[in-house]
Amino acid sequence: MKAAVYTKYGPPEVLQLREVPAPTPRGNEILVRVRASTVTSGTIWARSGRHPTPGFSLLLRLAFGIRAPRRQILSYELAGEVEAVGGDVTRFAVGDRVYGTTTGLAAGAYAEYVCVPEEWRQGVTAKMPAEISYAEAAAVPIGAMTALHLLGDAADDGDGQRVLIYGASGSVGSYAVQLALGRGTTVTAVCGPAHVDLVRSIGAAEVIDYTAGDFTRRGDEYDLIFDAVGKISRSQVAGLLAKGGRYRSFKSPTSERAEYLAQPSALLAGGELRALIDRTYPLEEIAEAHRYVELGHKGGNVAIEIGGEAAR
Template identity: 50%
Template sequence: MKAVIYKKYGGPEVLECVETEKPVPGSKEVLVKVEASSVSAGVTWMRKGKYQGSLLFTAMLRLMYGVIKPRQQVLGVEFAGTVEQAGAKVKLFKPGDKVYGTTTGLKTGSYAQYIVIPENRRQGVIAVKPPQLSMTEAAALPVGGMTAIHLLTKAELGTGQKILIYGASGSVGTSAVQVAKYACAKVTAVCSTANVALLSEIGADHIIDYARQDMMQLKDRFDIVFDAVGKLPASTARQLLKKGGRYCTVRSITEEKTAYLRSLHQMIEQGEFHPVVDRVYPMDKIVEAHQYVDRGHKKGNVIITHWPV
């Protein structure tokens, strides 16, 4: 089978397509034919071997993925595809099921024609794809959606609260806007001029175009300030909070839980959540896709469609 690997950390040019062994599932694992994966911001940090602007996060990343060079060579985290084979002891999935999830904590990433996923995960998730979503949309769902739910739950998001979401146009940001609206919060989204229409479409109540308006001049004070892009210092965020308000940031350790996917499925079923897909690239344009995401301006998610098998 084909896979996209990286043998050293660096720019998009370190990615190479190779032929490798098709994996064989164990008795408690499923073999998934991958149809779509993503280029998330996190995957580009893994490829670079560094997290911009944070020595601490870079050190953690190197400890997790390899100090000098990547320990696991197949890149990619999010996936959507079809179960081709289920091990004898697998109860939740069967061949033909359309599934999606993440490869977090596994030996290989999702940039491969086939991946093997344990039915029960310690890290990472796998679930049956909501029928309302296409494969490309499903590959855009898990990381942004789960990160938004995890951080907003920790920040005790509730009905009627006022929340400011900074960097609202990325994968986490567009998910956070929709999760907060579902919780009946009043959302103020901060984004650039190019993304004002998108934020209005997904339901933000107020939109601050950071090129035209200084959010620090806002009279409003918020119950929650959510830094969805990792660029808003805590000291700045605190000036926008009500007394007792909470600041949360994507520069935090988060968790992946099937329970979060269940919440997302419920919102999708009710037509209250839709993953935002910016661009879709075929796998043979993976370098261009990474170059695009490296520029830091993607809207929502960038998706890769896999090689036909």
């Protein structure tokens, strides 16, 4: 099968298209014909071996390999169809359209095929909503699960709650805006000038361009401030928190759980949640896709098409 393989950390060019043996599903695994994957900032860090937060690069190398990546096929999100199932699989059948993550597994999704267990501790697999494309489905799991995990029970009493989402145009941020709105809150979103209309299109009541002045001086108050991109600290926004208000940051550890994916699945099927796709690149242009995401200004998500069927 065709896969983007990397044997050393470095710039986007370390991702090389190669022919490698296709995997075979064991007992509780399904073999997925991958149709779409993504480029997230997590994928960028795993490729470069570097993390923007001081001290985190060592942790990253401990997890992924000190000198070179242990797992040579990257990417944590996928959507595709089940091609074969292991003997112990009960939840999936050949032909099912599935999506999920590859967290903690031996190989990622920049490949024509990947094996994933039907259940495991670190990641999730589920049937994808019939209403969306493979590219949209691949762009959901990590961003939406992170947004749900960080929202937690904050703002779940909905009405009257004022929520500020900082970094609203990213993957996590765009899901956080929509999920918080779904709880009946009033959402103020902060993003860059190029994405004001995009963020307005997903329903934010007010959109603030962070280049147009210091929004922390506006004298507004929020019950929840959610930093979706790690660009603002608690102390910078402390003065905007209402009494009893909460601050949540993407730097908290993410948890992947089946119930976190079940909730967006239902909302996507009902059209109440949208996966924003900024650009789609074929696997052959994986280095170009990484270069674009590395600029730090993707609007929503960047999808990778594998085998020419991502829009299906």
